[in-house]
Amino acid sequence: MQLPLLALAMASFGIGTTEFVIMGLLPEVAADLGVTIPAAGMLVTGYALGVVIGAPIVAIITNPLPRKLTLMVLASVFVLGNLLCAIAPDYWLLMGARVVTAFCHGAFFGIGAVVAASLVPPKQRASAIALMFAGLTLANVLGVPLGTALGQALGWRSTFWAVVLIGIVAVSAIAIWVPRDIPHSAGNILREFGVLKRPQVAITMLISMFASANLFVVFTYIAPMLRDVTGLSPHAVTYVLLLFGVGITIGNILGGKLADWRLMPSLMGMFLALAVILVAMVFALPSPTLAVIAVFVWSIVVFAVVAPIQTRVVDAAVEAPNLASTLNQGAFNLGNAAGAWIGGVAITFGASYADLPWMGALLSVGALGLCMASQAMERRNGGLATIPDVACEEC
Template identity: 45%
Template sequence: MALALCALALGAFAIGTTEFVVMGLLPQVAGGLDVSVSTAGNLISAYALGVVVGAPLLTALATRLGRKQALLAFLGLFVLGNLATVLVPGYGAVFASRVVAGLPHGAYLGAASLVAAQLVDPTRQATAVARVLMGLTVANIVGVPAGTFLGQVFGWRAAFLVVAVLGLAAAAGVAAFVPVMAKPEGIGLRREVVALGRKQVVLGLTTAVFGFAGVFAVYSYISPMLTELAGMGDGAVPVVLALFGVGMTAGSLIVGPLADRALRPTIYGSLAALAVVLVMFRFAIEAPWSAVIMAVVLGAVGFGVTAPLQVLIMRKAGDAPTLAAASNHSAFNLANAGGAWLGGVGISAGLGYASPALIGAVLAVVGLGIALAAGAIDRDRTEDSGQAAEPAASGGAEHTDTVGAAEPVEAVAERVC
């Protein structure tokens, strides 16, 4: 069981590395492709475009496959996309390769989250999902700095060659350690689309867009914040970003068990804490020591909400959670783009480099409001139908709904052994 989760997390690690490593190699990429740095930066948008389009599209195409088959197919496309980045000449071809590499991002993470949830007892689903998604956070500590170093020493394409190898290793791990899980009977694309349109799923996705946009309003501009406001040198920026990744990992480790005990309260608490931390960040960024501390705290609080939201959306999608789980990663990428844009609006309006922190706090409060409204609607629905409200509302374990049409844990364990 642990080896299966590690294999799934390795895939997430490869995905996190390829998504962010280009940010540290923009000068090398620009020089190698003979374009400006700003034009090379569009390769980041190309990958995000692939994520937003690919999550629902590939998930829809894979509805006839078992989840293990789908995972292997997504990793195969991921490897091909990154190999294309290594091999193709010219900016236009590289741009297209980044779109292809981004296509399986959300589909893989959505399917991996579902498989992780099915491999464990319902009382540990959020923890299992957090362990898989922790691959993304560890990528920011290890994968991105290592990839940046390799790209600087051996050429920028070398970083993507290593990512392709990581993707192959993850595929081998999935093939060896993840048990075969038959596709649930009677669940096709139509039911997946219907599940995606459920009110609680839509509210969950909207919460992700606004709440996570608060994080990226700051993260997108943390480099000039550190150099212009905190007075830190350029060489200190990678160190702070690595510490931010440490905070992300710590948040994932802490929040998973909390969400298993009380899912919605964990989401409420994470978003409320995020709003407070972003306001504090606005003032802490003025001094180097406080900026470093708050960067770690922001990483822990900001990314701690990802796994609980993922589990909530999967549960509210009922027995057809695959498309909803993948679409959550599209929502996170929309948050990435939207938060960066709104933070830039504040800076362009002359409000200063600190303004994205307050803009992010407002976005987090909006996300919290949506989450609270969703909880109230869900509670009213369960009361009107005569069902018990979510135990999590009072701090108890939330077992009223579990992810998808999961096989009994004992049956899965037999195949693992």
């Protein structure tokens, strides 16, 4: 079953490059379109809100469709959205194109995670999900730094043209390698929304929001932060982004293994570590060597939480895994939007780029508190999904 997972990873590579590469190109996009860097940072927020809005809509529309066809359609929308980004003549049309691209994001990762988990034995589900998300981490190892370098050399639009080509390859891989007979019960998806009444599902999605907000409040502005605070050249920032990608690749693999071992204790330990690392980053930023070390360590831990959270929400919403997994991607991207917005507002009102890790540390502590509440609730109820079935009583 490695080829189907590889096809999903290829698509996640393209989607991840589109989502994250804009951070490395904020100065270039802002200069070309005649807007401020915080305004350009809102392109991150716009993308994330597109995921949030699109996730439930796309989940409803695609619910009756076979899973393979759904994944192919979503990947095709991704290609179209990036084509529109490449030819967008001004800021607002670029924003609209980003939103169109984002509409496929939540549903693709949500449905793709469930499909990946269905292709392997139960004890390997978190690792399979992590393998699919490896495309997302590889996007940060190769896609973001190479896309940043390409955009700096040939203009930021060239990066989006390259992503269009990646998307075409991903659609072809899904068509060839993903099996047709993927189990899927369409049921009544509107009734399945009742699964959101479960406290554990809601808490896990809040954890996703805090986890992504603590990432994006810093990562959205990492290029100007490393240039202005640390004093790195644009060329050196590209190498730091490459190192960041290596770190999140390691973290993704580590997170999948830890989730298959002891999910919640591992998750709580990682959020505690994130808070400590981000505080240390504040003091490391003025030194190029310490700043690079801090970014690398942070990158490992910050992405290790992804597979455990995605596995947790699927387990908590066992009767509606496709919907819950998709909506969790929406929650994650709502956190993306919140993190980028918080950082942008702080900078606009006088905060320095060096202050942003403090905000990330506070968000990590909030996620840790939610994890502790979820764990306590699970122990009190004698299990994770013990509340009576509210999702599929009549499916």
